[in-house]
Amino acid sequence: MTDRRGVFEYILGGETDTRLLNVRVFSDKEKKLVYAKQTAETTKKGVSNCPLCAVGHDANARRVCGESASSAFGFAPAQTPRLRPPARRGILGSMNENITKRNELLAAKVIRGLASRNMEGFYAADRDAALRQALALIPEGSKVTMGGGMSAREIGLVDALKNGPYEFLDRDAATDKRAAMLAAYDADVFLSGANAITEDGVLVNIDGNANRVSAIAQGPRKVLFIVGMNKVCCDVDAALKRARNVAAPINAQRFGLSTPCAKTGSCMDCKSPDTICCQFLVTRFSHHPGRIQVVLVNDDLGF
Numbered sequence: 001m002t003d004r005r006g007v008f009e010y011i012l013g014g015e016t017d018t019r020l021l022n023v024r025v026f027s028d029k030e031k032k033l034v035y036a037k038q039t040a041e042t043t044k045k046g047v048s049n050c051p052l053c054a055v056g057h058d059a060n061a062r063r064v065c066g067e068s069a070s071s072a073f074g075f076a077p078a079q080t081p082r083l084r085p086p087a088r089r090g091i092l093g094s095m096n097e098n099i100t101k102r103n104e105l106l107a108a109k110v111i112r113g114l115a116s117r118n119m120e121g122f123y124a125a126d127r128d129a130a131l132r133q134a135l136a137l138i139p140e141g142s143k144v145t146m147g148g149g150m151s152a153r154e155i156g157l158v159d160a161l162k163n164g165p166y167e168f169l170d171r172d173a174a175t176d177k178r179a180a181m182l183a184a185y186d187a188d189v190f191l192s193g194a195n196a197i198t199e200d201g202v203l204v205n206i207d208g209n210a211n212r213v214s215a216i217a218q219g220p221r222k223v224l225f226i227v228g229m230n231k232v233c234c235d236v237d238a239a240l241k242r243a244r245n246v247a248a249p250i251n252a253q254r255f256g257l258s259t260p261c262a263k264t265g266s267c268m269d270c271k272s273p274d275t276i277c278c279q280f281l282v283t284r285f286s287h288h289p290g291r292i293q294v295v296l297v298n299d300d301l302g303f
């Protein structure tokens with residue numbers, strides 16, 4: 001969009017005239033040119049040309065994504081842009097209140113479930129509150145690292161740790177990835193998202209390399225989960241289904257993997273060499289009080 005002024009009128013005012021948004025559509029020629037330029041720059045730096053893959057882990061952090069993956073280089077497709085349906089003035093506000101009320105009630109149930117499992121839960125009304133809560137749980141001077149994932153980045157926690165009085169081990173920037181992964185086991189705090197969490201406080205995570213699930217299970221002194229309320233499922237069965245039919249296909253797309261779910265959008269129970277469903281971790285209890293903490297955020301985070 002080349003002009004933000006019409007966005008508020010369009011979304012909040014219930015307007016349908018897309019000219020208000022002043023959308024600029026890129027031609028195929030423009031996309032090809034910028035793709036080539038961006039790929040040349042990122043190849044020189046030794047990172048993926050896809051901004052999402054570049055912040056990920058494994059070999060994907062250096063993967064050169066195809067030109068057809070237009071989202072990878074930040075372009076909208078050269079067709080009619082996908083837009084949220086316009087909301088009528090006033091309805092949006094009351095819907096948000098209803099969602100927030102539901103999330104508050106549900107989060108209280110999840111937090112009780114976590115407590116029954118020797119884990120701690122906290123509820124944050126929005127991303128800013130989540131950032132404040134997370135920082136309150138990480139003592140200054142802590143050695144902090146993470147195993148990939150988007151939720152901690154989305155609330156601004158990774159930037160705050162990099163720029164604050166903490167020792168942040170940035171695995172994505174490390175030249176020796178294996179050493180960085182091993183260092184995670186001795187961290188004070190390991191940050192993680194969750195593929196799903198049940199209403200009674202069971203955490204479900206799947207992993208390809210297992211560095212994330214292994215660190216959740218053992219090693220770091222504390223594991224701090226940042227979890228959007230979109231990850232809450234009614235039970236373990238639903239959580240596993242979410243992990244395999246929502247999180248995995250999106251992550252397979254994100255990393256440019258050649259898995260059936262990347263093509264179909266749902267799990268085909270594959271044994272593909274690219275599968276990211278090698279290890280499943282169901283965390284139903286912690287022997288160490290205070291080691292696992294979960295900040296539940298009244299927002300959609302991650303996948």
Ligand code: SF4
Nearest residue numbers: 248261267268270277
């Ligand atoms: S098992 Fe294969 S198809 Fe199913 S979610 Fe995992 S990677 Fe995708």
